[in-house]
Amino acid sequence: MDGCQETGDHVATRQDELRREQRVVDDRYARLDALRAQARARLADVRRAGPSGSPQNRSERDSFATLYEDRLAQLEAVEDRLVFGRLDLQTDSTIYVGRLGLTDDQHASVLTDWRAPAAQAFYRATSAHPDGVARRRHLVTRRRTVTGVEDELLDLDAPADESTLSGEGALLAALSTGRTSQMGDIVATIQAEQDAIIRSGLDGVLVVQGGPGTGKTAVALHRAAYLLYAHRRTLERSGVLLVGPSSSFLRYIDQVLPSLGETGVVSTTVGDLLPGVRATGSDSAEATRVKGLAIMARVVRRAVRRRERVPAHDQAVRVEGHDVVVRRRDVRDAIARARRTQKPHNEARRTFVREMLQRLADQVSDQLGERIEGDDRSILLDDLRHSHDIRVALNLAWLPMSPEWLLEDLYAKPGRLEELAPELRESERRALLRPRGSAWSDADVPLLDEAAELLGVDDQVARDARRVEDAERAARVEYAREMLRSTGAGDGIVDAETVADRFSAGGSHLTTAERAAQDRSWTYGHVVVDEAQELSAMAWRMLARRCPTRSFTVVGDVAQTSSPAGTRDWRAALEPPLGRSVRVKELTVNYRTPRSVADAAQRVARAAGLPVSALTSARDVDGALETVQVGTPDETVTVAVRRLEDAAQTFLEDDGTGRVAVIATAETLTRIELALDDLDPSAAVTAARAGTDPQIVLLTPEAAKGLEFDAVVVVEPATITARRSGDSDLYVALTRPTQRLVVIHADVLPPGIEPSS
Numbered sequence: 001m002d003g004c005q006e007t008g009d010h011v012a013t014r015q016d017e018l019r020r021e022q023r024v025v026d027d028r029y030a031r032l033d034a035l036r037a038q039a040r041a042r043l044a045d046v047r048r049a050g051p052s053g054s055p056q057n058r059s060e061r062d063s064f065a066t067l068y069e070d071r072l073a074q075l076e077a078v079e080d081r082l083v084f085g086r087l088d089l090q091t092d093s094t095i096y097v098g099r100l101g102l103t104d105d106q107h108a109s110v111l112t113d114w115r116a117p118a119a120q121a122f123y124r125a126t127s128a129h130p131d132g133v134a135r136r137r138h139l140v141t142r143r144r145t146v147t148g149v150e151d152e153l154l155d156l157d158a159p160a161d162e163s164t165l166s167g168e169g170a171l172l173a174a175l176s177t178g179r180t181s182q183m184g185d186i187v188a189t190i191q192a193e194q195d196a197i198i199r200s201g202l203d204g205v206l207v208v209q210g211g212p213g214t215g216k217t218a219v220a221l222h223r224a225a226y227l228l229y230a231h232r233r234t235l236e237r238s239g240v241l242l243v244g245p246s247s248s249f250l251r252y253i254d255q256v257l258p259s260l261g262e263t264g265v266v267s268t269t270v271g272d273l274l275p276g277v278r279a280t281g282s283d284s285a286e287a288t289r290v291k292g293l294a295i296m297a298r299v300v301r302r303a304v305r306r307r308e309r310v311p312a313h314d315q316a317v318r319v320e321g322h323d324v325v326v327r328r329r330d331v332r333d334a335i336a337r338a339r340r341t342q343k344p345h346n347e348a349r350r351t352f353v354r355e356m357l358q359r360l361a362d363q364v365s366d367q368l369g370e371r372i373e374g375d376d377r378s379i380l381l382d383d384l385r386h387s388h389d390i391r392v393a394l395n396l397a398w399l400p401m402s403p404e405w406l407l408e409d410l411y412a413k414p415g416r417l418e419e420l421a422p423e424l425r426e427s428e429r430r431a432l433l434r435p436r437g438s439a440w441s442d443a444d445v446p447l448l449d450e451a452a453e454l455l456g457v458d459d460q461v462a463r464d465a466r467r468v469e470d471a472e473r474a475a476r477v478e479y480a481r482e483m484l485r486s487t488g489a490g491d492g493i494v495d496a497e498t499v500a501d502r503f504s505a506g507g508s509h510l511t512t513a514e515r516a517a518q519d520r521s522w523t524y525g526h527v528v529v530d531e532a533q534e535l536s537a538m539a540w541r542m543l544a545r546r547c548p549t550r551s552f553t554v555v556g557d558v559a560q561t562s563s564p565a566g567t568r569d570w571r572a573a574l575e576p577p578l579g580r581s582v583r584v585k586e587l588t589v590n591y592r593t594p595r596s597v598a599d600a601a602q603r604v605a606r607a608a609g610l611p612v613s614a615l616t617s618a619r620d621v622d623g624a625l626e627t628v629q630v631g632t633p634d635e636t637v638t639v640a641v642r643r644l645e646d647a648a649q650t651f652l653e654d655d656g657t658g659r660v661a662v663i664a665t666a667e668t669l670t671r672i673e674l675a676l677d678d679l680d681p682s683a684a685v686t687a688a689r690a691g692t693d694p695q696i697v698l699l700t701p702e703a704a705k706g707l708e709f710d711a712v713v714v715v716e717p718a719t720i721t722a723r724r725s726g727d728s729d730l731y732v733a734l735t736r737p738t739q740r741l742v743v744i745h746a747d748v749l750p751p752g753i754e755p756s757s
């Protein structure tokens with residue numbers, strides 16, 4: 001940032017610059033205020049019109065009201081750091097870069113959206129490749145006041161250094177601010193290697209591998225916002241799906257996209273992805289692993305096929321005075337015919353039943369010695385269809401099933417598993433056994449989805465409804481286009497599609513995101529997966545079905561895998577379900593953790609044999625890493641509480657910023673909880689642990705995944721590494737702090753934490 005010790009002249013120049021930039025920033029905020037006032041006035045007009053007029057008029061008014069409310073919310077969301085950059089081009093022109101694009105009264109651009117092609121040089125230009133830029137300036141603002149400017153001159157004579165951080169002052173300031181329970185955006189300080197990923201093309205599978213703190217989550221979210229901007233036509237209708245590891249993680253990141261002006265993304269966990277299924281149960285590690293194996297797709301397929309079978313004997317049945325026989329030969333032919341339709345099981349069953357009823361009707365005809373036609377034949381077919389015995393016989397040959405029924409049946413019977421899953425070992429099959437009626441787990445959801453795909457349940461209704469809605473929507477878009485043209489109401493920012501989506505009769509219309517989230521067969525235009533190393537082969541199959549165009553952004557770190565069904569090899573995990581278009585990019589700079597902490601964590605992870613990505617750290621912090629040896633396990637607990645008190649005092653602010661975490665195994669955390677009650681901690685600590693948004697949290701390594709805190713106290717690493725996937729868990733735990741890591745231990749430390757070891 002601009003220097004602290006300056007000569008008199010320099011100070012004068014700096015003050016002049018700040019004043020000049022303040023005028024520009026004031027002007028852009030004035031424009032923003034004017035747009036807000038305009039949206040408010042339009043909203044008030046619409047509301048003033050009251051509930052009169054035809055239903056069509058009322059519906060349009062409601063739609064406009066919602067449109068202006070959304071527009072207002074979008075304009076409110078960009079208040080913070082509206083303008084953050086300036087590019088002086090070699091052509092002597094200047095552009096300002098900000099959170100959204102603004103034009104003046106004459107429709108001339110006065111602020112360039114960070115996602116626009118013209119803004120790319122702000123993130124990418126270097127002295128070696130200046131990209132038409134003479135000077136890049138970062139504007140540092142507090143509320144609406146410009147508090148600093150930071151310049152980089154990109155002339156060809158300057159020494160080229162590709163690895164230099166861009167806007168270093170602004171970046172380092174961002175990295176050392178106190179954390180909150182919500183992740184912030186990085187739009188003002190995106191680095192070149194991150195920008196290249198954010199703006200990478202929509203097609204194919206882009207994997208972003210990087211160590212902890214390299215900005216994978218931040219990049220994934222900014223990429224979603226970028227793609228929605230650059231490919232709005234393609235993605236607005238189909239939507240973008242964001243898959244995260246847990247609902248607490250999704251809460252942590254859920255402000256980032258709105259702050260970038262985007263709300264149309266469906267975010268979910270794999271466990272919540274199947275409409276109508278709530279995964280509240282849990283599995284053993286072995287059951288999780290086995291349920292995630294790709295083999296399970298075959299097992300589910302066999303379980304479906306098993307219910308399309310020829311009976312052992314012909315069966316005689318009496319219907320309304322006629323004797324007919326459900327013949328094996330007929331069943332075999334009808335099954336073959338139904339399978340030829342290539343429809344899912346429940347849908348193909350209609351063909352099977354129709355075929356069988358016709359054959360049974362033919363038997364009655366033959367018995368009577370005359371052809372039964374017309375209404376008589378319909379009545380006969382109805383009689384046959386409603387005969388209890390025939391229904392039972394046909395169900396035995398082709399049973400209609402729900403995914404839930406199929407999976408419960410599979411898990412409930414050892415013999416069934418042995419027949420359908422011969423590839424699994426006896427112990428693996430045992431891990432799957434459970435009584436009917438048990439709660440579903442996260443690992444069951446991809447299996448239920450696989451079954452739903454093969455069975456073809458409940459999709460038809462949704463598909464029919466969608467077809468009707470699409471046709472209606474096309475008419476609404478046309479109307480909205482005409483209306484926007486005649487009123488100029490869209491400000492050039494809102495398009496006819498958005499307005500049209502508000503024009504639905506009765507206000508029952510759902511947004512793309514809402515419709516998508518309710519429909520199992522919805523296919524998205526793009527899927528972003530975070531902490532993707534945790535996903536099983538079956539989960540990838542489920543996601544692949546959600547995006548037939550295979551347009552994916554997959555971010556994660558194969559050294560942090562903790563799920564027994566997760567992966568340590570991207571290509572092995574992704575090529576089978578998603579094809580060969582997998583491109584892997586690496587992020588190499590750690591922005592979160594102080595260098596001394598990151599280096600220690602890397603040494604520990606390497607010593608444990610994890611596939612650690614190379615990492616350099618953007619900064620260090622004095623005294624960031626401390627290890628504290630105590631004599632007994634009881635002492636680890638009391639010292640942890642004391643250290644927590646210290647950290648709270650140092651890092652927690654009254655304004656609600658600052659976050660501190662204790663990370664340990666669940667057993668250790670229980671003991672710390674008890675000690676916290678017994679040791680009568682300070683009022684500040686008690687207050688910081690209370691409420692819905694606590695500043696102090698106690699977490700297991702799994703729960704801490706993806707999150708970050710100003711200070712972290714890790715208690716007894718040996719108990720963490722003793723568990724399955726414990727080395728990865730410890731790597732996660734050690735890499736959560738932005739300022740300070742305290743490691744408390746009575747047992748020996750894993751090799752590598754201290755530089756000397």
Ligand SMILES: Nc1ncnc2c1ncn2[C@@H]1O[C@H](COP(=O)(O)OP(=O)(O)OP(=O)(O)O)[C@@H](O)[C@H]1O
Nearest residue numbers: 186189190191212213214215216217218591592706
């Ligand atoms: N260019 C940047 N400017 C400012 N802050 C950044 C930048 N890149 C990353 N950060 C910050 O670094 C921290 C780590 O980022 P993020 O959580 O995205 O990392 P990650 O790679 O997903 O980490 P993990 O593997 O541990 O989940 C966040 O606070 C993020 O805001």
